[in-house]
C-alpha cells in the first residue's frame with residue numbers, strides 16, 4: 001500500500017460504503033494510520049491508497065497543543081461510512097494541503113463547524129461535532145470519499161496560483177507511467193472508473 005498522487009484516477013473514483021468490518025479492513029486501517037504518520041499528514045482517505053471504500057483516518061494527536069503528550073494515532077482515529085449531518089457557524093478560509101498533492105498549500109473556504117456521523121472499527125456509530133481545523137479535516141476527508149479534491153474547493157485566486165504545481169504533478173505522473181511505475185491510463189480507467 002502506498003499513497004497515490006494527483007492525477008491518479010483512484011482520487012476521482014467514488015467510494016462504496018463498507019458493509020462489513022472484517023480482518024482486511026482492520027489491516028488496511030492500521031497501514032493507513034502508519035502511512036499518515038510517516039507522511040506527517042493530518043488525515044488520509046482510502047482512495048488515497050487506491051482502496052475504493054468509505055474509510056479514512058485522522059491524526060488527532062497531531063492536532064494537540066505543542067506541550068501535550070502525543071501518542072501515535074490508534075483505532076479511535078479510524079472512521080467508516082462518514083456522513084456530514086450539519087454544517088454551521090458560517091464559513092472560514094484557511095490553508096489546506098493534501099498528501100496526494102505534496103507541497104501544495106492553498107486557502108480553501110470551509111464550514112466552521114460540522115456535525116458528523118460515522119462508524120468506528122468496532123462497528124459502533126459515533127457522532128462528532130468538530131470546529132475549525134478539525135472541521136476542515138472532516139470536510140476534506142469526506143470529500144475524498146466522493147472523488148472531490150481540495151483543488152475543486154479553491155477560489156479563483158488559489159486555483160490560478162496552483163496551476164503550475166498541478167501541471168508539474170500531471171507531468172510527473174505521465175513520466176512515472178512511461179517508466180512503468182504506474183499502470184497505463186486504459187488499465188487505470190478499468191480499475192477506477194470515474195464518476
Ligand SMILES: [Zn+2]
Nearest residue numbers: 097098099100
Ligand atoms: Zn487530501
